[in-house]
Amino acid sequence: MTMHRSRSQAFGGSPIGRSGRAVQRRPIGTRRKALSALVVAVLLAGITLAFFWPGVASYDSVVQYQQVLRGEYDDWHPPAMARLWALFHGLGWRGQAPMFVLQVLLYWSGLALFAGALARRGQSIAALVVLLFGIWPPVLGWQVAVLKDGQMAGAILAAVGLASWWRLDDRRLPFWAAALVLVLLGYATLVRFNAAFATVPLAFGVLGGWRWDRPRFQLVLVLAATAAVIGVLTPINQRLLHAAPSGVERSLPLFDLAGIAHHAGPQAVPQVPARLWRRAEARGCLTSILWDPIGDEKACGYIVDTLQRAAPGNKLRSAWIEAIAIHPLAYAEHRIAHWNSEMRLWMPATMPGTGPLARSEPNTLGLAPPDKRITGFQKLGYTLASSAAGAPILWFAVALGVLFCSWPARDGAGGLAVTLALSAILTELAFGVVGVASDYRYHVWGMLAAGLALLAASGTRPPPHRVLVAVLGVVAVAAVVIVARWTLPPALPPL
Numbered sequence: 001m002t003m004h005r006s007r008s009q010a011f012g013g014s015p016i017g018r019s020g021r022a023v024q025r026r027p028i029g030t031r032r033k034a035l036s037a038l039v040v041a042v043l044l045a046g047i048t049l050a051f052f053w054p055g056v057a058s059y060d061s062v063v064q065y066q067q068v069l070r071g072e073y074d075d076w077h078p079p080a081m082a083r084l085w086a087l088f089h090g091l092g093w094r095g096q097a098p099m100f101v102l103q104v105l106l107y108w109s110g111l112a113l114f115a116g117a118l119a120r121r122g123q124s125i126a127a128l129v130v131l132l133f134g135i136w137p138p139v140l141g142w143q144v145a146v147l148k149d150g151q152m153a154g155a156i157l158a159a160v161g162l163a164s165w166w167r168l169d170d171r172r173l174p175f176w177a178a179a180l181v182l183v184l185l186g187y188a189t190l191v192r193f194n195a196a197f198a199t200v201p202l203a204f205g206v207l208g209g210w211r212w213d214r215p216r217f218q219l220v221l222v223l224a225a226t227a228a229v230i231g232v233l234t235p236i237n238q239r240l241l242h243a244a245p246s247g248v249e250r251s252l253p254l255f256d257l258a259g260i261a262h263h264a265g266p267q268a269v270p271q272v273p274a275r276l277w278r279r280a281e282a283r284g285c286l287t288s289i290l291w292d293p294i295g296d297e298k299a300c301g302y303i304v305d306t307l308q309r310a311a312p313g314n315k316l317r318s319a320w321i322e323a324i325a326i327h328p329l330a331y332a333e334h335r336i337a338h339w340n341s342e343m344r345l346w347m348p349a350t351m352p353g354t355g356p357l358a359r360s361e362p363n364t365l366g367l368a369p370p371d372k373r374i375t376g377f378q379k380l381g382y383t384l385a386s387s388a389a390g391a392p393i394l395w396f397a398v399a400l401g402v403l404f405c406s407w408p409a410r411d412g413a414g415g416l417a418v419t420l421a422l423s424a425i426l427t428e429l430a431f432g433v434v435g436v437a438s439d440y441r442y443h444v445w446g447m448l449a450a451g452l453a454l455l456a457a458s459g460t461r462p463p464p465h466r467v468l469v470a471v472l473g474v475v476a477v478a479a480v481v482i483v484a485r486w487t488l489p490p491a492l493p494p495l
Helices: 028-052 059-070 079-090 097-120 124-134 137-143 148-167 175-191 196-208 215-240 248-264 274-282 301-310 315-326 328-343 372-386 392-406 412-434 440-457 464-487
Strands: none
Touching (some): 028 097, 028 124, 097 137, 175 196, 175 215, 196 215, 196 440, 328 392, 328 412
């Protein structure tokens, strides 16, 4: 039988698809590079699981597992995560291992797909950097701890990796992929109350294919949707997931009232006698770093106890709003000081909550510790996290630089870069309003998003003068951080 080719094929053109348009075929070399990236990521995932097995169980992990064992849940820790953990437990998979496996596989799946998509576009170096970024000790060191932060970062990263397989080439996601991305972003939103600042812009960007060419309208829509999502989280947790109210929502007003009293004086918050505020001030409990000292019995727990009695229920919210309205400058000083602490800008190298953890919290529940071999890696993670290179503010500056260089997006890679940069920026800015502690683990997704945004933008051609301005901005931030690390004493609140 004689084989015939179409005219386009006979003259070296591309084959014609059903739509009548030429079907673009990728060179075999880029396919192999994409497959190689996927294979390397699979190997790294296996190494991560073996090296850190069965994962690190922190204090929060122990508390959540107690809820799993009792079958009783509250909303201080994410009930969605605890309910999922209970499913594994019911199937006979005990301990923290199932949640550890889940977040590690989500983490490396996302990185694998992102690296593979870059390699398929011929960006081999960028793909390699993605995989190297995955083993960056400050990030991976926290990702192996069974916490809501690791669950959130893993779920978002898997969603982004899946979406990038199409969006980097400016293609629409198939229905099944879009549905899976939505499920992953939904789970991430449920496991951290402030995750919506990260997930909502991602949902619009990767599912809607936004180029962010109408910034005012789109930003207002994102912020309104974020507020709406945050507003329904408590009903979902308490009614749908049957979590008992824990009063977790009171931690922000308590922290802000203490900050206002610190900056405006004891009379600014009359619900607590001035002598108690002065005692807490003398002990150093009114710190911008975190709220824990004012609720810790060994430090200044009498502050929270007094406020709880003087302003029960919704009265605390009223007192909070009133104090902000009367003392807006003190409130602004407090929130700026806290954001500085969160982002580790003008802060010392030694900060509480930097981690990563090398041992599990002692317990009798069967949450086993990982092998001591991880200690060296986690110490390296702590050293790098404490350095200028690990400062969240530096990665925030990178995200701002990517946004400055890539907006407005001209193609799929640019659109994804802008989306990731906005996710990182909104995530970090939110801490200036709703943050109550300065743990390093809160910034895992923000740093990942900034790094991936930069790598996605590497496939675009931004104006050189914009790139220069962005680089100088990042260098300036790095210089400030380095000076602070060299000159400031350790920041250790009285716990």
